[in-house]
Amino acid sequence: MKKVFGRPKSLKATPFHYCPGCGHSIIHRLIGEVIDEMNLQEKIIGVPPAGCAVLAYNYFDIDMGEASHGRAAAVATGFKRVLPDRIVFTYQGDGDMAAIGTAESIHAAARGENITTIFVNNGVYGMTGGQMAPTTILGQNTTTSPRGRKEKTEGFPINLSEMLAIARGSSYIERTAVNTPANILKTKKAIAKAFRLQMQGYGFTLVEILSACPTNWKMDPVKSSKWIDEVMTSHFPLGVLKDNSGDKKDAH
Amino acid sequence: MPKVLMRGNHVVGEAAIRAGCRYYFGYPITPQNEIPEYMSEKLPEAEGGVFIQAESEIASVHMVIGASMAGGRVMTSSSGPGISLKQEGISFLCALELPAVIVNMSRGGPGLGNIAPSQSDYFQATRGGGHGDYRTIVFGPNSCQELADLTYEGFNLADKYRTPVLVLGDGMLGQMMEPVELPQEIPLKKLPAKDWALTGAKGRASRFIRSLILDPIKEEEHNWKLMRKYEKITREEVRWETYFADDAKMMVIAFGIAARIAKGAIKRLREEGVKVGLLRPITLWPFPFKAIKEISKKVKHFFVFEMNMGQMLEDVKLGLEGNGEVHFYGRPGGVILTPLEIARVISSQYYQKRLG
Amino acid sequence: MLIKTIFSGFGGQGVIMMGYLLATAGMIEGKNVTCLPSYGAEVRGGTANCTVVVSSEEIASPVASEPEYAVLMNNPSLIRFQNQVQSGGTVFLNSSLIEDRPIRGDLVIYEVPLNDLIKQLSENRGANVVMLGAFIKKSGLVTPETMIRVLKDTFSGKNPAVFKSNRSALMLGYEYLK
Numbered sequence: 001m002k003k004v005f006g007r008p009k010s011l012k013a014t015p016f017h018y019c020p021g022c023g024h025s026i027i028h029r030l031i032g033e034v035i036d037e038m039n040l041q042e043k044i045i046g047v048p049p050a051g052c053a054v055l056a057y058n059y060f061d062i063d064m065g066e067a068s069h070g071r072a073a074a075v076a077t078g079f080k081r082v083l084p085d086r087i088v089f090t091y092q093g094d095g096d097m098a099a100i101g102t103a104e105s106i107h108a109a110a111r112g113e114n115i116t117t118i119f120v121n122n123g124v125y126g127m128t129g130g131q132m133a134p135t136t137i138l139g140q141n142t143t144t145s146p147r148g149r150k151e152k153t154e155g156f157p158i159n160l161s162e163m164l165a166i167a168r169g170s171s172y173i174e175r176t177a178v179n180t181p182a183n184i185l186k187t188k189k190a191i192a193k194a195f196r197l198q199m200q201g202y203g204f205t206l207v208e209i210l211s212a213c214p215t216n217w218k219m220d221p222v223k224s225s226k227w228i229d230e231v232m233t234s235h236f237p238l239g240v241l242k243d244n245s246g247d248k249k250d251a252h
Numbered sequence: 253m254p255k256v257l258m259r260g261n262h263v264v265g266e267a268a269i270r271a272g273c274r275y276y277f278g279y280p281i282t283p284q285n286e287i288p289e290y291m292s293e294k295l296p297e298a299e300g301g302v303f304i305q306a307e308s309e310i311a312s313v314h315m316v317i318g319a320s321m322a323g324g325r326v327m328t329s330s331s332g333p334g335i336s337l338k339q340e341g342i343s344f345l346c347a348l349e350l351p352a353v354i355v356n357m358s359r360g361g362p363g364l365g366n367i368a369p370s371q372s373d374y375f376q377a378t379r380g381g382g383h384g385d386y387r388t389i390v391f392g393p394n395s396c397q398e399l400a401d402l403t404y405e406g407f408n409l410a411d412k413y414r415t416p417v418l419v420l421g422d423g424m425l426g427q428m429m430e431p432v433e434l435p436q437e438i439p440l441k442k443l444p445a446k447d448w449a450l451t452g453a454k455g456r457a458s459r460f461i462r463s464l465i466l467d468p469i470k471e472e473e474h475n476w477k478l479m480r481k482y483e484k485i486t487r488e489e490v491r492w493e494t495y496f497a498d499d500a501k502m503m504v505i506a507f508g509i510a511a512r513i514a515k516g517a518i519k520r521l522r523e524e525g526v527k528v529g530l531l532r533p534i535t536l537w538p539f540p541f542k543a544i545k546e547i548s549k550k551v552k553h554f555f556v557f558e559m560n561m562g563q564m565l566e567d568v569k570l571g572l573e574g575n576g577e578v579h580f581y582g583r584p585g586g587v588i589l590t591p592l593e594i595a596r597v598i599s600s601q602y603y604q605k606r607l608g
Numbered sequence: 609m610l611i612k613t614i615f616s617g618f619g620g621q622g623v624i625m626m627g628y629l630l631a632t633a634g635m636i637e638g639k640n641v642t643c644l645p646s647y648g649a650e651v652r653g654g655t656a657n658c659t660v661v662v663s664s665e666e667i668a669s670p671v672a673s674e675p676e677y678a679v680l681m682n683n684p685s686l687i688r689f690q691n692q693v694q695s696g697g698t699v700f701l702n703s704s705l706i707e708d709r710p711i712r713g714d715l716v717i718y719e720v721p722l723n724d725l726i727k728q729l730s731e732n733r734g735a736n737v738v739m740l741g742a743f744i745k746k747s748g749l750v751t752p753e754t755m756i757r758v759l760k761d762t763f764s765g766k767n768p769a770v771f772k773s774n775r776s777a778l779m780l781g782y783e784y785l786k
């Protein structure tokens with residue numbers, strides 16, 4: 001009998017430390033499946049962030065090199081320039097990517113750096129206990145926006161993917177989510193496409209994934225999934241933001 | 253005033269507000285997150301208070317620079333990795349002669365390290381991790397009460413000398429709760445006037461604040477000026493305390509949380525008749541070199557205990573100028589010893605040296 | 609006198625609050641106190657703990673490697689702390705949730721069935737304060753009068769009813785252990 005649901009070979013047997021209902025667990029699994037299916041385990045290098053996914057190297061059975069908070073795109077650039085035929089990806093949270101790492105992110109995209117970024121947007125700083133993130137939406141309460149984010153004092157949230165889509169060096173940018181089976185499937189396809197375009201030398205690719213943080217949202221996993229659909233996607237619309245590959249067949 | 257039970261990080265925030273600090277710029281990092289969280293809650297309620305969570309530590313320290321130039325009492329805080337990023341701004345604060353308070357609730361390092369309490373940022377704090385010829389006043393508190401008092405005092409010294417003041421705590425101090433008598437709130441009107449601040453040249457000649465001094469002779473003059481200031485601080489602001497120093501045959505030297513644990517150890521050892529004492533530097537810069545030299549006239553054996561690989565040790569040796577014998581015991585990485593464990597190490601040294 | 613107590617349980621069982629209340633009561637009685645909550649990634653695992661030291665002398669370290677008392681609200685806490693308690697020390701167990709018992713024979717054990725007890729309270733809440741009542745009865749670290757005063761200072765700000773229900777919870781636990 002064919003085994004349909006097993007642990008991807010590129011994930012170690014270590015159980016995840018993520019909270020119940022956390023999107024990071026799903027996203028790890030999807031990346032693992034794509035690595036298996038594309039047979040990349042021996043030629044892919046990952047750069048984990050400072051964030052809840054800081055321990056990603058305990059879960060992925062691939063080479064991974066740590067970056068300090070926000071600098072993943074620069075570290076990945078170093079990797080890629082030394083090893084241009086390897087697949088290099090960063091795995092970053094919204095704080096890592098769109099606050100402290102904004103400069104690195106924008107410049108990697110502008111250079112058309114041939115790397116892939118998996119950008120996990122959960123609207124908060126998960127690791128440090130639920131502070132406001134650059135992607136926290138207006139009105140959202142966090143431990144450092146205790147009265148709800150207001151544009152007057154805390155400013156507007158940042159749609160970094162849209163900004164990176166303007167950069168001439170970026171080739172493919174898509175925003176997905178992992179809150180429903182259909183969205184999970186789309187996310188997997190997007191990751192696979194980003195890796196494939198990197199292999200074909202298209203330049204900077206990015207998949208932004210809306211992901212639940214039930215712990216800091218103070219919602220149960222079911223409500224978190226709903227909140228992504230009902231609230232988060234209206235600020236961060238799902239879909240392809242840029243695609244230079246010209247390949248229409250998996251535009252979805 | 254009655255005491256209140258407060259967490260160290262909250263104590264820092266409250267003491268700052270009572271010292272007239274109305275501007276806080278920071279970025280989350282464990283184990284000091286409760287400082288920005290407290291400020292985000294309290295500052296908007298205080299008269300003229302502003303809290304900003306910046307996009308990075310680099311941005312936050314430069315917001316501090318701007319607010320300080322504008323004449324505000326201003327603070328930022330972080331832990332190891334974030335303090336590394338603030339070094340650029342600290343160098344500029346010194347060069348620009350701007351007051352500010354910077355708190356480091358340090359953690360295990362280097363790199364990401366961990367979030368356990370550690371004293372591995374002593375060099376960074378006292379030697380200046382940024383570029384150029386500068387010094388910063390550094391306090392090494394050992395209790396929540398001292399956190400309150402020294403944070404508060406930090407604002408006064410920063411203004412008095414127009415220089416940044418660092419408070420070097422650690423994860424344990426930031427997280428633990430202790431009874432604290434909070435300092436009196438200063439009314440904003442009573443804060444020292446800043447006749448150098450940039451407020452718009454209304455009714456006076458315009459002025460500027462800068463660190464770029466292309467002419468080496470002028471830069472040298474600026475450096476000498478800074479040096480005279482640092483010398484004055486060294487003469488007037490050194491703080492330390494001693495415990496059982498009078499008849500000690502061996503002196504333990506430790507700061508911050510390590511000193512507190514060492515003190516517990518010394519208390520035990522004294523009960524057993526072991527003649528050890530403690531010298532605890534409270535200002536890590538300026539360092540109590542003279543106090544150490546003075547003690548070395550009577551005591552020949554020194555035991556330096558730090559939660560790192562031996563950083564303050566170098567200052568102790570400088571202070572001893574070759575007098576006395578120094579034994580170092582360090583536990584890096586965020587390991588916390590019990591008073592009993594450190595007592596055992598001290599007493600084995602004591603008996604090895606045939607002091608008892 | 610220098611007594612160390614560890615409170616441990618799931619995040620959400622109110623163990624940090626127990627530590628805070630005990631330390632505040634000790635402070636009001638003029639003792640030296642420290643209270644050190646667990647923090648950061650340690651908390652994410654789902655258990656939280658808090659170490660309180662109450663002492664007549666200056667406190668050197670807020671950490672307890674061998675506490676006199678452990679107040680354990682769930683099974684993972686029992687597994688984690690049963691071997692740390694000093695010989696002859698005392699363990700308070702939330703027997704509604706903890707099925708195992710310490711394997712050591714040198715501990716005094718008090719079992720408090722919190723889930724059953726809170727059914728007697730109007731709100732069915734406040735298990736942590738019930739346990740605190742049982743704890744101060746047997747440890748004698750602070751008096752119930754002081755603890756009631758602390759509950760009043762802590763809870764009556766928003767709603768006096770919250771104070772009253774906490775006082776009932778405290779006394780329920782205090783009277784449960786004979």
Ligand SMILES: Cc1ncc(C[n+]2csc(CCOP(=O)(O)OP(=O)(O)O)c2C)c(N)n1
Pocket residue numbers: 049050051052053068069092093094095096097120122124125126127128133279280281282309333334337364
């Ligand atoms: C220079 C520096 N500043 C701050 C931190 C602390 N820190 C670690 S992760 C993080 C943010 C985490 O948020 P995000 O990137 O959104 O990831 P998440 O945990 O939500 O997945 C912060 C501020 C650090 N490690 N280094």
Ligand code: SF4
Pocket residue numbers: 017018019021022023024052122126127212213214215216
């Ligand atoms: S804190 Fe949030 S992001 Fe971090 S593991 Fe838990 S649910 Fe996931």
Ligand SMILES: [Mg+2]
Pocket residue numbers: 093094095120121122123124125126133
């Ligand atoms: Mg995040």
